[in-house]
Amino acid sequence: MAAPHRTSPAVRGGPRSGPTRRSLLAGVAALGALGAAGCSRVATASGTDGGDLLDRLRAQGVVRLGIAGEIPFGYIDKDGRLTGEAPELARVIFKRLGVDRVQPVPTEFGSLIPGLNSQQFDVVAAGMYINPERCEQVLFSDPDYQMLDSFIVRKGNPLGLHDYRDVVEKKAKFATGTGYAEIQYAVEAGYEEGDILIVPDQVAGLNAVEAGRVDVFAGTALTTREVVKKSAKAEVTEPFTPLVDGKPHIDGGGFAFRRTETALRDAFNAELHELKKSGELLRILRPFGFTEAEMTDLTAKELCGG
Numbered sequence: 094m095a096a097p098h099r100t101s102p103a104v105r106g107g108p109r110s111g112p113t114r115r116s117l118l119a120g121v122a123a124l125g126a127l128g129a130a131g132c133s134r135v136a137t138a139s140g141t142d143g144g145d146l147l148d149r150l151r152a153q154g155v156v157r158l159g160i161a162g163e164i165p166f167g168y169i170d171k172d173g174r175l176t177g178e179a180p181e182l183a184r185v186i187f188k189r190l191g192v193d194r195v196q197p198v199p200t201e202f203g204s205l206i207p208g209l210n211s212q213q214f215d216v217v218a219a220g221m222y223i224n225p226e227r228c229e230q231v232l233f234s235d236p237d238y239q240m241l242d243s244f245i246v247r248k249g250n251p252l253g254l255h256d257y258r259d260v261v262e263k264k265a266k267f268a269t270g271t272g273y274a275e276i277q278y279a280v281e282a283g284y285e286e287g288d289i290l291i292v293p294d295q296v297a298g299l300n301a302v303e304a305g306r307v308d309v310f311a312g313t314a315l316t317t318r319e320v321v322k323k324s325a326k327a328e329v330t331e332p333f334t335p336l337v338d339g340k341p342h343i344d345g346g347g348f349a350f351r352r353t354e355t356a357l358r359d360a361f362n363a364e365l366h367e368l369k370k371s372g373e374l375l376r377i378l379r380p381f382g383f384t385e386a387e388m389t390d391l392t393a394k395e396l397c398g399g
Contacts, residue, residue, distance in 0.1 A: 143354075143355045143356035143359075144351075144353050144354035144355060144356050144357055145356070146215065146351075146354045146356075146357045147190060147192075147354075147356060147357045147360055150187070150190075150192045150215065150357075151190070151191045151192055153192075154192065154193050154194055155192065155193070155194040155195070155196050156183070156187050156192050156194070156195055156196070156215050156216060157195075157196050157197075157198050157213075157214040157215045157216070158175075158179075158180055158183055158195050158196065158197055158198065158214060158215070158216055158217075158218040159198050159200055159205050159208050159209055159213070159214040159216065159217045159218065159219065160175070160177070160179070160180065160197050160198070160199055160200075160218055160219050161199070161200060161201060161202040161205060161219045162199055163177075163202065163219065163220070164177065165177055165178055165220075165315070165381035165382055165383075166178055166179055166219050166220030166346070167179040167180050167197075167218050167219045167220060169197065169199070175195065175196075175197045177218075177220070177381065178220055178237070178238070178377070178378045178381040178383060179218035179219055179220045179237075179346075179348065180195060180197070180218050181377055181378075181380075181381075182218075182237055182365075182368075182374070182377050182378065183195050183216065183218045183348070185368070185373075185377060186361055186364045186365060186368070189364045190360055190361070190364060195218075198213055198214040200213070202219065205217045205219055205221065205349070206227065206230050206231055206349065209231060209349055209350075209351060210230065210231070210351060212351075216348055216349065216350055216357075217231070217348060217349035217350075218348055220238070220346040220347075221233075221346055221347065221348075221349055222240075222344050222345070222346050223236055223344075223345055223346065223347050223393055223396035223397060224396065224397075225397055225398040227349070228393070228396075228397035228398070230352075231349040231350060231351065231352060232349065232350040232351065232352050232354065232355065232358045232393075233347045233348065233349055233350075233358075233393040233396070233397070234347040234348040234349075234350070234358060234361050234362050234365060234393060235347060235362050235365060235366070235391070235392050235393050236345025236346055236347040236389055236391050236392075236393065236396065237346065237347055237348075237365060237374060237378070238345065238346055238378065238383055238387045238388070238389060239343050239344065239345045239387055239388070239389035239391055240313050240314065240315065240343070240344045240345070240346065240387065241313070241314045241332035241333060241334055241335075241343065241386065241387075242275060242278065242311060242312070242313060242314060242332065242333055242334075242335050243311075243312070243313070243314040243317045243318065243329050243330050243331065243332045243333065244309045244310065244311055244317065244329065244330040245295070245298055245299055245302050245309065245310040245311075245312070245317050245320070245321055245327050245328075245329055246302065246308065246309050246327065246328060246329075246330060247302060247303075247305075247308070247326060247327055247328075248325075248326060248327060248328050249328075250328065250330060252265055252308055252309075254308065254309050254330065255330055255331070255333060256282075256333050256335075257278055257279050257281070257282035257284065257311075257335060257336070258282050258283075260279065260282065260284060260308075260309060260311075261279075261282050261283040261284050265307075265308035265309050266290070266306070266307040266308045266309070267279055267284055267288070267289055267290065267307060267308070267309055267310075267311070268289065268290035268291070268292055268298050268301050268302075268306075268307040268309070268310045268311075269289060269290075269291065269292075269298065269310060269311045269312065270291070270292060270293065270294050270295060270297075270298060270312060271291055271292070271293055271294070273311070273312065275311040275312060275335070276289060276291075277337075278311070278335040278336070278337070279311065281335075281336060281337065281338075282336070290306070290307055292310070295310070295312045295316045295317060295320045296320060298310030298311075298312065298317075298320075299320050299321060299324060299327055302326075302327050303324065303326040303327055314329075314332035314386060314387070315382050315383065315387065317329045318382065318384075319382050332386045343389070343391065344396075345389055345391045345396050347393060348361065369388070369390075374388065375388055
């Protein structure tokens with residue numbers, strides 16, 4: 094990588110596509126125990142125009158989901174159960190499509206797209222951010238969530254910090270996480286990169302704010318909201334949209350399919366849109382910290398760059 098905050102398309106985000114993969118890994122031991130599941134046979138690539146994978150999944154009664162052990166997107170919980178926003182949504186949609194079971198294939202985040210294209214699993218269900226680089230390699234569903242930024246600040250937000258311009262104008266002491274795209278957002282707003290305190294993750298960022306070492310820590314709205322829940326000294330600001338090249342920039346995450354499987358992607362999208370219209374999507378995602386602010390009408394076409 095050219096710089097700590099510039100990430101390749103293999104990770105969750107990048108300087109032009111929002112936050113990088115966060116330090117929110119869970120279920121490592123359980124993933125190892127389930128690793129053998131990735132060696133089982135999966136449906137092979139289709140030569141049919143548009144693909145016939147959905148028909149074959151219906152016949153098998155199971156779809157294999159590539160996950161990366163990342164809370165809250167897709168992981169194995171302490172009881173060894175597959176969960177997360179993407180697997181739970183996949184359960185509902187594939188059930189509606191006539192596929193009764195989902196089965197995890199754990200891998201590293203950077204191996205999700207290669208694993209999908211080498212047919213180690215059928216679908217990536219890891220809340221993967223949709224960006225132009227990835228769109229050259231896989232098909233994406235429309236996003237099931239969007240992700241804005243927010244700040245962790247001391248109770249009462251004494252400096253009145255609501256976006257990166259406020260941080261610059263009020264000369265606040267600013268921190269964010271290792272590899273986070275928020276580094277670039279702050280620099281674009283005029284903050285000196287050398288003055289940014291880089292900490293390992295959002296927990297360390299909360300600690301820095303509570304201890305008074307910094308005035309503000311920047312992260313995604315979801316992760317910052319979750320980490321301050323038990324804090325007596327800090328709070329989270331309202332979600333906001335960062336600027337990239339002077340324009341508002343919003344990330345969205347979705348499911349990835351092999352480029353030959355347009356029929357499956359289209360069927361998946363049709364069910365996803367119905368869940369959005371009915372409000373059921375938010376009910377599925379809410380247990381994982383998602384709120385109305387994370388719901389979106391963005392399309393994969395928009396996030397892929399048109």
